[in-house]
Amino acid sequence: MNIVLFLILFPLAMAGLIALLGGHVGLRTALVKIGSGVVAIGALVLLALNLQGETQWLRFDWPWLQKAVLGLDILVTLILLVIAVRGRQITVTALVIAQAALIGMTEFGGHAHAHVEAPLFIDSFSMIMAHIVGVIGGLIVWHAVGYMPHYHHHHPEVPGGQRWFFATIYLFLGAMYALVFSNHLSWLFLAWEVTTLCSFLLISYPRTPEARHNAFLALRLNMLGGVAFAGALLYLAKTGGPFALSEIIRSAPASMLVPVLLICVAGLTKAAQMPFSAWLLGAMVAPTPVSALLHSSTMVKAGVYVFVRFAPLLQNTVMGLLLALIGVTTFLFASCIAISQSNAKRVLAYSTIANLGLIVTCACVGNPQAVWAAILLIIFHAVAKALLFIAVGSAEHSIGSRDIEDMEGLIERRPKTALAILIGIAGMFLAPFGMLVSKWAAIEALMKSHPILPVMVAFGSSATLFFWSKWMGKILSTVKGPPPPHGPVSMEEKNAMFFLSLLTVGLCAAWPFISSLSIKPFLLSYYGTAVELNRVTIVIMSSMLALIVALPLSLLYKGEKKLRITTPYLSGANVLERDLFTASIGGTKPLAIRSYYLTEFFAEGRLTRMGLAATIALLAALVMVVKP
Amino acid sequence: MNLTHAILAALLYIVAAPVLAGLLAGVDRIISARMQARIGPPLLQPFYDLFKLFQKERIAVNKTGHFFLLGYLLFTIIAGVEFFIGGDLLIVIFALALGSVFFVLGAFAAGSPYSHIGAERELIQLMASEPMLILSAMGFYVATGSFQVHDIWSRPDLLIVILPGMFAGLVYVLTIKLRKSPFDLATSHHAHQEIVKGITTEFSGPYLAVIELAHWYETILLLGFLYLFFAPWPWLAVLALAAVYFLEILADNTNARLYWQWVLRSSWIFTAVAGAGNLVVLYYLSRGGTP
Amino acid sequence: MKLFQKSPWIIHYDGASCNGCDIEVLACLTPRYDVERFGIINTGNPKHADILLITGYINEQSQPVVRTIYEQMPEPKVVVAIGICATSGGIFRECYNTKGGVDSTIPVDVYVPGCAARPESIIDGVVQALAILERKKKEMAARP
Amino acid sequence: MANRTVIPFGPQHPVLPEPIHLDLVIEDEHVVEAIPSFGFIHRGLEKLAEKRDFTEFTFVAERICGICSYIHGMGYCQAIESVMGLEIPERAKWLRTMWAELSRMHSHMMWLGLLGDAFGFENLFMAFWRVREGLLDIIEETSGGRVIFGAAKVGGIRRDVPDDLLARIPAQLAKIEAEMRPITDVFRDDFSVRQRLCGVGVLSQKDAYDLGAVGPVLRGSGVAVDTRLEGYAAYDRVQVEPIVESDGDCWARAMVRIREVYQSFEILKQVLPNVPAGPVDMKVTGAPNGEFFARLEQPRGEVIYYVKGSGKKQLDRFRVRTPTFANIPPLLKMLQGCQLADVPVIVLTIDPCISCAER
Known part of the structure; x- marks a missing residue:
């Protein structure tokens, strides 16, 4: 050893x-x-x-x-x-x-x-x-x-x-x-x-x-x-x-x-x-x-x-439940706050806080299935988040900004970096990628504890759906012609992005094996029981993954040659260039399309204060419960 | 459920769902028309529309947007298949969400303002409806001890009795999913909307047909969700589903379109009160009243 | 089956008219005339439409808009000029900024007379357009 | 740092039956800025007055706008008559009043339907337009046209309305009024409708006055101004009270119009039995020499016609100041800080008649 x-x-x-x-x-x-x-x-x-x-x-x-x-x-x-x-x-x-x-x-x-x-x-x-x-x-x-x-x-x-x-x-x-x-x-x-x-x-x-x-x-x-x-x-x-x-x-x-x-x-x-x-x-x-x-x-x-x-x-203690509540509260609030952020790194940070909250929740619930979910979450989160940070760092170098809005059309400007970010995001929230597999397991596991936990997870994960999807959308949408990227991406950055992307996708194909090879022995040694996986579910998940990987191939379908490319609908005010329209008071105006940040609904300050108050109250309750 | 049954159920869903949903859409349009003192289109009109759309010229803003629509259709079908072969409810919900995300990404990729706003609104609607769907799966789990549709399906007792809140919540969310007023934010079957056709603005001809088809599959799947509440009594189930659908049409015809804030807030509150409330009550009941 | 005859979707644009024909176009949708009986839907979006209904004549400013809308419609498509202004410029023919009827800008398939055109004649014009739509569909299929 | 979306709203847009363009700057769905643009249906018909015989020009004036067509024709004729010093027959005055009110009702009902559609209440649109058809029937029976009456004429009206027909109209109107009650109640009471209208697009009384709003927009903000009180046609002999709401929001403007429809029923009840017998037009000789402003109350508010002639068959100058034009500055005020979903609703609540505004 x-x-x-x-x-x-x-x-x-x-x-x-x-x-x-x-x-x-x-x-x-x-x-x-x-x-x-x-x-x-x-x-x-x-x-x-x-x-x-x-x-x-x-x-x-x-x-x-x-x-x-x-x-x-x-x-x-x-x-x-x-x-x-x-x-x-x-x-x-x-x-x-x-x-x-x-x-x-x-x-x-x-x-x-x-x-x-x-x-x-x-x-x-x-x-x-x-x-x-x-x-x-x-x-x-x-x-x-x-x-x-x-x-x-x-x-x-x-x-x-x-x-x-x-x-x-x-x-x-x-x-x-x-x-x-x-x-x-x-x-x-x-x-x-x-x-x-x-x-x-x-x-x-x-x-x-x-x-x-x-x-x-x-x-x-x-x-x-x-x-x-x-x-x-x-x-x-x-x-x-x-x-x-x-x-x-x-x-x-x-x-x-x-x-x-x-x-x-x-x-x-x-x-x-x-x-x-x-x-x-x-x-x-x-x-x-x-x-x-x-x-x-x-x-x-x-x-x-x-x-x-x-x-x-x-497991099954009041302390565990209270700690789990802190975790799930963090998950819910951090996920909601992330909606209002346009700085890519802040979105990632809030998402990290949220996902760690979920891991903490699962661990504190402490039944075998929950721990199984927690470990899966740790693995998938580590890979996807590392990939996202690295890819966002590269994007920042090539577009000179870490604002999500500036990543518009990254798929055309820096296809590989964009693909890495997309894979990372998909890894964070989309079925059948890792985090979603774990979230699915988490909800099943948390159901065995108090129902308020999975309910809050359900709300929080819908919030994650919003901010990840709009980010993906931003990368995919091209309004303006692509400005030339500045600054090359170094070999090492490319290597890291490539391997982490591969890992993100590969791990979702491999998770049943990881589960039976690594997590199962651990659970057996801890609890004497382990989680059995539903075979149909694995088949469905794997076929979904295969489909997602195979879908881009449909672009090769040759019937698409008949496709006529036309201008986007701009209420008839189009000008020849696709990002301009005939404006009021003469002349033309460039189109600008920005995502929603719902900053009044999901106000960072207010939600943070609410989250702090809730978690501090929970901590106080913990102190009351656990008397030396 | 054995393999042969599963394959049969999957095939039946793939073939029968669009037929059924198309007819339902036809009935919907006729009833709506009657509510507006009009005759309305023929019953088969949705099919005429669909087949016509497939014959139209293919136009698009770019070469990639419609690829996502294929994902929308495929994953909606997968969600439905998983449901009707009796699989895991949570997987069904996630696959459905995946399909919707593909749809949204397709609209984003078009890079056109109206489809973009439509996509953002669709995301808000997804965010509004998703918790209730997950909660309903949890409700079934508490009631039956399983997330498997097959297990829930074959329970002898009537789930509506113990899950009334879940049912109400799902009906509420169904209004969003069916794109009915007051929740037809992202796109609408009617013409006049502040964001033109919203999320479908840039998709025309065959691509629009694909969206419509996926929507039909989704409709049947969601009605399947509601069916589970009445599974032991099929006739009651059919009756209840008909009543729910009629209610949706009625709501569509008696409401103005509301703001996204209202949609999000109300559906989250409704989910929290009806759905989560139902869940918590069940939880304490099942523990014999002791917390 | 002649699907285009069963499901014509329309879009309406006001080139430069006095509103008279426009509200009559809208009136076609309403209970008394109820064109949805024939599967006609007002889409409001050129990308979904089969039939372009244009009221009013074309002036300097509306010309590019009409061209764009026409261009954004997928084949097969038919243009119906509604009212006498759309046909020839009508009473405004001698105005200083006229470009003439709709056919000065895009090809027109059906002309509907009237000032303002009555709903019945508008529906009649659309019905005439259906046959043309069906013909264009065949031509489109014949093209390589 | 703001994430601002800049998009064109119109000219072709499904909620706008007529082309108008707005450069919309929105943040999430908050409207930060809205800059309008006009001229898509500018025809330059005022210039046409120099080419047409002044009596013939009545037809052009009626086509300033197809919705308020009749009042345009009537206003033009009134202006010419004043320049030429013509006193038209009593029956013509009363019939003019009747048509003016019918025209106001059909315009308001059309508008109420469109408003319903703008906030996604399709049924309301259908319901109002269904009832409105009954009104159009009366108009068609009396004048021969559905939307463009062709009834105005310098020196009177183009054709007489038979007395038995006039006697039949009150019953028809009563039926329409009965049909309208439940539909307008929806506007008044429905939860979702009130959500979309109350407190939206508020225009204060001071702003309404200062920015020169006219018609229901002005009255919806609590200013009691109604040009019908000037007493043109037969208005000096019927009871007209300006209808005023104080909230200044979209709901108030809708209420003003709904109440005006009912007011028009009342006015018609006074007009129809009192139409005197006699001729309906008079011979017009000579040509206008001089200038005149005529002020009338259109469905959309006060409209002003200016004519100037110098004894020729063609006018020297013809000018219309339409209510929509006057209501644009208040509109811009109302659009500030609204939601994207409110844009069509607010734009509609000034009842924009772009054909009028751009002529």
Whole structure:
């Protein structure tokens, strides 16, 4: 099982190497590229070595290891403290100090420190997470190699720091691996804090006041979660509870209410759930690869990871129901708000928040089928969202805007990028693509819990239908003649888009296999039962997919030669060019067609306030329910 | 349901649905005309129109728009087939939504203002009607313990008795789906509309015929949804469906077209009250009154 | 079956008329005349229409509009000029901005007389147009 | 940053029987800006007055517009008669009043139907037009024409109406009135209709006055002005009260027109029994010399005719200021901030007669 250690340590080593040698551009590029390949292939090797998805434990006989973890903990805390103090952030400073105090009391408070026999482990769920981190993360890093020079070209005001940028990203990936393989809660906490730190560094990368502000916002909200997490550790230490994830999961739910709740609150912050969702929107200021990374394979996925882990404890509890309500409320409100957004990245951000809400909901409902849906959602969301961010980043470079309205007719201007975005969007909401498969499973699963959950999902998913469809429509519709695109798309960007598109489509064909190979063993190990798939449904879904892929072939039908191309209907006011019409007071006017944003109906501010109020009330209810 | 039955049911739907829906459209037009003190067209008029449209010249704004219409037709048929072979209700609803999205994309692709506005309005209507459809599937699930149409179909008890809210909600949403006033925002069977023909503005001849055909398939599928409420008593079901359809025609003839805000708000509220209310009541009843 | 005779869809445009013929065209749709009996529907959209009913003569400003509408109609299509103005310019023939009847701009198949044309004669004109529509359909099919 | 759609609305548009064009700028469905354009049916018929004999020109004047055709003919004749100092026979005056009211009723009922259609209430359109046919029958029986009466003539009316026919009309009108009641009640009470009309396209009293609105648009905003009170034809001998609504919205304008239809029934009840016996026209000799303004109340509001002659058979100058033309500035005011769905409704509530406005 050295591969696990390798997966954790290799990115860390890469981070160090790039930090040391990254001054040389060529060398750095080569290093980053090789590194991304190794990370992705390493994850795949893991699959090959452990095809059955058996749970395996890693034991270490090194007594200094725990002390090293503690040392690193202190180091990370110190770095955070320096950042907070130098940034004159009083709240953040207070939070860091609070967290340090909690950890100090845990470690040095004279409690019998729980010994964890196997601090690292691997089961089929961590393998799925490892693939997401490795394959998608690797592709994003590969993309970043091509993207970053463009980025600096378009943003000359941003000081170059690609060396530290790539080092941080590798550190991030290493921390994510550590997070999903940790069985020891202290180790998990360390990885948790490192991801917080890395996200701060990456968000503040542009060095603008806005970036700085948003980075501190992210830090503040995530530190809130960090403090909660540290509180959970202290509670466990005081009550002599287990420190091993595997033991916590197997213990009686009633005895674990407080620590589980605290860690779940930490999960809420990381998964950008309301009322902690603001940081994810702010994180858009960072370059595209960072957004792609934060939204798809890392960071937010760390948040939902703990929920899925704790799912058996949350099943059939009031706490679980309340947390599920927070998730579903986030889903509903974020989906509705996304309708009013025209900035592509904000739409993606709200959609991420919404989908994570759905994952949280499923995990908190916690029955086998719901967890099955949650894991499928994690997989499909990671792939499709990474693809969307990367494709939108490319589109932004070639059209000079990230506004959806400016993507009009992208299908003619940049067919490949447009196709990638279309596949990504289809992957996010259309039958029979992944997210829809999962949503279908989610609704079935949530029906076994309280009906208010699936009802809210039904409303939320109709809202997603609206904003995704109009975006697709915008890309497909051509009103003006295509203006020449500026700026080429780099090879690396194309590769990443191609592979992620392939993955998005391929995964929908392959999901029954993923389900039976990876998710089923996990559920069996957790619950002793698993979900059986309806064969007819799979056949229908597959044939729908085949049809969607085959439909473009109908364009080759030769009867279409008889087609007469004419002008669009403009009430008879057409002028020869298709985007002009005879205007009032003489002359001609260009046509402009814009999508609906329904900004009064789905007002961002009002809905955000409503969502915040609802989720804060739910949090308060949680505190009332869970008394230590 | 075994394979032979399933194939037969699918074939029957593919062949019989347009015939049935066409006749229904004919009756609809005659009844509407009578309500307006007119004689109205012959019963077979919808078929004359359809076949005529297939014979018209093919014109289009660009070479891609109509490709999406094929998707509209195909996925609507798939939704219907999945329904009538007794498949998963949620898949039916998603396939239906997929078909509608294809339709909308086709209209967007035309890049013409009126079809664009029509497409946006169609999306609003989709957003308005979708929750109720999903909720009705949930209602069937709570009542019968299954999402499979086959299981729901073969239940001996009359579902309308325990799902009256769902039925009312579906009838409400049916008005949107059938493009009847006051909810004929995106396009209308009548001529005078502020956005011309809305979503169908740019589609003519055979392409318009495809849209009409898909709409017919959709109509029968939705009526099938309503049939489920009365499944054990087919005669009552036919009677109820006739009454519902008449009600839709009546609503069409006694209402002005409303604003999109009103359509969206009212159908979401109606869904939340009738649909979700029904669901929650059922949930607590099934748990013996204890929350 | 002669489908075009059973399902003619019309579109109406006011070239430059006094309204008299226009409201009579609309009156054809209403209960007393009820042209839907013959499957006639007023579509309002050139792309759906088979028969273009034009009232009034053509002036400088309406000429391109009429041309566009005609061009946007799919084959087979028939043009019916309604009222004496549409036929020849009628009482406005000597006005300074006239281009003449509808046939000055697009080919006309049926001329309906009257000022204003009565609903009965408009319906008669449309019925005459049906035969022409059917003929054009055959010509269209014969074309390679 | 605003996402604004810019589209042409008209000239060819199914809700507009006549060509008018608006450059619409909309945001979602909010109308941000609407710039109108005219001239699609400009015929230049005022210029034609220089080529035609002034008596013959009556036919042209009747074809200024096919809906308010009769009043145009009558107004033109009244103007010429005033220039020439002709006092036309009493019977002609009364019959003119009758036709003017019949013409107002058929115009209003046509308009009510079209309005119903504009907000997607097809049944209402059919119902109003069905009832209106009865009115057209009366018009056809008395004048010979359905929409263009051809009854106006300088110096009187073109043909007399038999007394037995006049005696039959009240019964016919009573039947029409009975048929109308339930349909107009829909306008008054129906939920969806009120949704579409109440509070839409509000024109304040001050705006209506300042922008020079006329007719039902002005009266719908609470200004009691009705040119019929000037007492032309036989209006000085019948009871006419201006019909006023105060809300200034589309519903108020619709109500004004509905009440005016009923008012016309009342006026006809006063006119028909009182038509005196006698000749209906007089011999006209000479040619107009001088100038005159005639003001009449058209269904759409006040219309002004200006004629100037210099003793020739042809007029020097003929000019019409039609109500639609006057109502365009208020229309632009009303369109501000409305919904896309309201555009046809608001445009219709000024009862646009583009043929009139563009002549």
